[in-house]
Amino acid sequence: MELILKQDVQNLGFKDDVVTVKPGYGRNYLIPQGFATLATPSAKKVLAENLKQRAFKEAKLVDDAKKQAEALKALEIKITAKAGGEKLFGSITNIDLAEALEAAGQPIDRKFITSGVVKRTGKYFATVRLHREVVIELPYEIVAEK
Numbered sequence: 001m002e003l004i005l006k007q008d009v010q011n012l013g014f015k016d017d018v019v020t021v022k023p024g025y026g027r028n029y030l031i032p033q034g035f036a037t038l039a040t041p042s043a044k045k046v047l048a049e050n051l052k053q054r055a056f057k058e059a060k061l062v063d064d065a066k067k068q069a070e071a072l073k074a075l076e077i078k079i080t081a082k083a084g085g086e087k088l089f090g091s092i093t094n095i096d097l098a099e100a101l102e103a104a105g106q107p108i109d110r111k112f113i114t115s116g117v118v119k120r121t122g123k124y125f126a127t128v129r130l131h132r133e134v135v136i137e138l139p140y141e142i143v144a145e146k
Contacts, residue, residue: 001020001021001022001023001026001027001038002018002019002020002038002039003018003019003020003021003026003030003031003036003037003038003039004016004017004018004036004037004038004039004043004044004047005017005018005019005030005035005036006034006035006036006037007035009030009035009036014132016047016050016051018039018044018047019036061131062131062133062134065130065131065133065134066134068106068130069128069130069134069136071106072101072106072108072128072130072136072138073136073138075101075104075106075138076141077097077100077101077104077138077139077140077141078100078140078141078142078143079092079096079097079100079140079141079142079143080142080143080144080145081096081121081142081143081144081145082144082145083121083144083145086120086121086122086144087119087120088118088119088120088121088142091117091118091119092115092117092118092119092142093115093116093117093118094110094113094114094115094126095110097110097113097115097126097138097140098110098113100140101113108128108130112128112129112130113126113127113128113138114126114127114128114129115127115140118142120142121142121143121144122141122142123139123140123141123142124139124140124141124142125137125138125139125140126138126140
């Protein structure tokens with residue numbers, strides 16, 4: 001079953017992508033939730049025209065994302081957490097990383113950050129998706145609270 005995505009869907013595709021999925025997944029989840037529409041020939045023609053018109057706007061978005069990526073690479077992010085030795089009391093997730101980025105003046109939505117769950121102090125890397133074409137590795141450090 002071919003569908004046109006109306007918005008980004010994790011592990012499937014980005015907005016305006018034409019994807020092939022199993023019929024049950026499309027009919028029972030993607031279409032009722034408003035994540036996708038059927039990819040009929042007329043819908044594909046409309047999509048192609050929209051993508052052609054949006055190409056110039058897309059170039060500006062990519063440039064803005066690259067500038068933001070350079071600004072993020074210049075940051076040194078340190079997150080303090082309560083710890084006993086090297087083991088944390090609790091964990092650090094992408095939510096905590098998003099809060100640290102916002103405090104540093106670079107607000108990024110937490111759903112675009114992939115860091116995993118960290119339970120020890122040390123240096124780690126998180127993947128930040130600023131645009132479908134701009135993905136960076138962001139280093140950060142977790143230090144014990146004194």
